[in-house]
Amino acid sequence: MTESTKTLCPYCGVGCGLEVSPPAQHGKATNRDHEGNPIWRVRGDKTHPSSQGMVCVKGATIAESLDKNRLHFPMVRNSLNEKFRRATWEEAFDLITKRIQQVLQTQGSEAICMYGSGQFQTEDYYVAQKLMKGCIGSNNFDANSRLCMSSAVSGYIQSFGSDGPPCCYDDLELTDCAFLIGTNAAECHPIAFNRLAKYHKRNRKVKMIVVDPRRTQTAEAADLHLAIRPGTDIDLMNGMAHLLMRWGCLDTGFIDECTSNFPAFAEVIRHYSPDVVARTCGITIQDLATAARYWADSKNVLSLWSMGVNQSSEGTAKVRTIINLHLMTGQIGRPGSGPFSLTGQPNAMGGREAGGLSHLLPGYRLIKNPQHRAEVEEFWGIKPGKISPLPGLTAWDMITGLETGDVGLLWVAATNPAVSMPDIERTKAALLKSPFTIYQDAYYPTETAAYAHVLLPAAQWGEKTGVMTNSERVVTLCQSFRPAPGEAKADWEIFAEVGRRLGYVGEFAFANSAHVYNEFTQLTLGRPCDVTGISHEKLKQSPIQWPYPDNSDECKVLSAELRSNTQHSALSTRYSKRLYTDLRFATPDGRAKFGAYYSRGLAEPPDPDYPFILTTGRLYGHWHTQTRTGRIEKIRQMHPEPFIEIHPRDASSLNITENSYVEVGSRRGSARFKAKITRAIAPGTVFVPMHWGALWAENAEANAMTHPISCPDSLQPELKACAVSLALV
Numbered sequence: 001m002t003e004s005t006k007t008l009c010p011y012c013g014v015g016c017g018l019e020v021s022p023p024a025q026h027g028k029a030t031n032r033d034h035e036g037n038p039i040w041r042v043r044g045d046k047t048h049p050s051s052q053g054m055v056c057v058k059g060a061t062i063a064e065s066l067d068k069n070r071l072h073f074p075m076v077r078n079s080l081n082e083k084f085r086r087a088t089w090e091e092a093f094d095l096i097t098k099r100i101q102q103v104l105q106t107q108g109s110e111a112i113c114m115y116g117s118g119q120f121q122t123e124d125y126y127v128a129q130k131l132m133k134g135c136i137g138s139n140n141f142d143a144n145s146r147l148c149m150s151s152a153v154s155g156y157i158q159s160f161g162s163d164g165p166p167c168c169y170d171d172l173e174l175t176d177c178a179f180l181i182g183t184n185a186a187e188c189h190p191i192a193f194n195r196l197a198k199y200h201k202r203n204r205k206v207k208m209i210v211v212d213p214r215r216t217q218t219a220e221a222a223d224l225h226l227a228i229r230p231g232t233d234i235d236l237m238n239g240m241a242h243l244l245m246r247w248g249c250l251d252t253g254f255i256d257e258c259t260s261n262f263p264a265f266a267e268v269i270r271h272y273s274p275d276v277v278a279r280t281c282g283i284t285i286q287d288l289a290t291a292a293r294y295w296a297d298s299k300n301v302l303s304l305w306s307m308g309v310n311q312s313s314e315g316t317a318k319v320r321t322i323i324n325l326h327l328m329t330g331q332i333g334r335p336g337s338g339p340f341s342l343t344g345q346p347n348a349m350g351g352r353e354a355g356g357l358s359h360l361l362p363g364y365r366l367i368k369n370p371q372h373r374a375e376v377e378e379f380w381g382i383k384p385g386k387i388s389p390l391p392g393l394t395a396w397d398m399i400t401g402l403e404t405g406d407v408g409l410l411w412v413a414a415t416n417p418a419v420s421m422p423d424i425e426r427t428k429a430a431l432l433k434s435p436f437t438i439y440q441d442a443y444y445p446t447e448t449a450a451y452a453h454v455l456l457p458a459a460q461w462g463e464k465t466g467v468m469t470n471s472e473r474v475v476t477l478c479q480s481f482r483p484a485p486g487e488a489k490a491d492w493e494i495f496a497e498v499g500r501r502l503g504y505v506g507e508f509a510f511a512n513s514a515h516v517y518n519e520f521t522q523l524t525l526g527r528p529c530d531v532t533g534i535s536h537e538k539l540k541q542s543p544i545q546w547p548y549p550d551n552s553d554e555c556k557v558l559s560a561e562l563r564s565n566t567q568h569s570a571l572s573t574r575y576s577k578r579l580y581t582d583l584r585f586a587t588p589d590g591r592a593k594f595g596a597y598y599s600r601g602l603a604e605p606p607d608p609d610y611p612f613i614l615t616t617g618r619l620y621g622h623w624h625t626q627t628r629t630g631r632i633e634k635i636r637q638m639h640p641e642p643f644i645e646i647h648p649r650d651a652s653s654l655n656i657t658e659n660s661y662v663e664v665g666s667r668r669g670s671a672r673f674k675a676k677i678t679r680a681i682a683p684g685t686v687f688v689p690m691h692w693g694a695l696w697a698e699n700a701e702a703n704a705m706t707h708p709i710s711c712p713d714s715l716q717p718e719l720k721a722c723a724v725s726l727a728l729v
């Protein structure tokens, strides 16, 4: 093969288009990694509407991870004390099917769990839902998106009646004021942020506010950085709302015509006077007022957030208080304004569309809704009532289910919970108790593989064809360009084969992934995320933004409004589309609903025993638990080791000097990190990157300290903050 293949970067939710070419080109030397494997050549796809050829270091180096530490064959063992031995697929499938049937007979379907991933393609997600929720009869499918975006999902549903980010990337260059809260987008969503930063630099009237306890690269670019105390986001948002109300900056027409619950919200924000809010947040009244003034004076405000908001015991409330600011000022449904969650993973959006959380069904349906269950049962041709009316176990529930013995079989795919879950020692102890764990992944070893009874080799990015949806709802076909190594199979193929062996032969008779995708799209008919007009064949021509109903030609329509407002290439704007432009929302009464929330603060505030707040996050080059990026030399050199950021005042009080080792302890566990003394972090707060698991560094796991206390609505754990002590080693 000599031609390039178009695909999507498989890291973050920005979803940049890539073009991949074979390693050897006529007359050119072949690049090889340090193990001698030829490296595929990757460059940005200039025709992709979301990224227009741009890529960051992760996307640019992705091909170097393709051949390293791959799992080639199924492996099995009877107990965790034994070594793995190679097995045939026949043996592995037989073993898995028998164990599922055994658990169904002894403990029932509720004892069977699958923990999947935002790395799945939509086809993988969809077949997993059909297998678990439709055929096995267990809603216990959760994805690592539970740790990532579930607060955004519940916030959107409660405020707008449906999931789905209403904005698009073109809004980054159409706004008058960008309000970034709980997101270090410069490092975590670099291509989207670069677009905003360049526009902001060119247009000095455009304001950028960044809210973050750290002075991150993102904060460095802002006109106003509000280094609020961790856990005071709702105080800040309610305080800004208080000022907007006091100044009379309300869009009363919009509030009256298009929203509900405003009186309850107004009653709450009455209590958030500037002096109280400034004191609580640890900022000046002047800075609070400046933020509110920027918002008030801007025709179009775009708010952006990610894990600093979502990973919180009040995550849903935080999302809704951001949305409140948009609702009270009518800042939604038009170019450059609206609330825009930056998705963590490449296909967490596709997962949500396919029903890939334990409370969801395909097509943005809810397990709790009897009509939604009936629609899916009818479509799948399964007996009415087969889908349980109760939401399944969340990711953390699966861990506690292992502790109690309620979980009899755990199937983990494309994620590494032995590093990424909160309270990691408790997680590992629970995994040790699992009666039977299937671990399906492209890579070996990983930290989680050590807890598995069966290893299944998965084809990964570039080795299977499927679809992913990025943060701005753009759906891209990721075409395979090389065979999977050894006997690795696509995740959906593995799930489908197990379904057939459980007796659902017709239900899982998929000829290929295009067939799977076509079936999935039928379940979105008439739903907010309608993609019935999309197919693999159509996506070969270009990516498409949803909603895109059958026979729709909307992606070719450039609205007059946008045409007059944008400087972009027609290629980019042609796809731009936002939700709720008619100001009708997906709630039963068509109105967006204000949320009325008092701040509760951190689930575990600092105290005399644990006087510091630990916050965790990503670095520019690494991805999650380093399964890929830890094996790429350039990225390893960029971020060679874990560290802890400490403010000079705190360091001095504990005699901690630059590069000395610090023991960080919480009520759950401890770890050691090299000190980086910096004013970028606020006094009383410390920062540790989340990428290092036991395979990569000894005793340096950020999640040794974190806790699993979760938002009551989204059930997303508060990975962003816990109370810790510090001591010089």
Ligand code: SF4
Pocket: 009, 010, 011, 012, 013, 014, 015, 016, 054, 055, 056, 057, 058, 059, 060, 189, 190, 191, 192
């Ligand atoms: Fe990949 Fe995200 Fe970087 Fe784009 S910004 S190249 S999607 S990691």
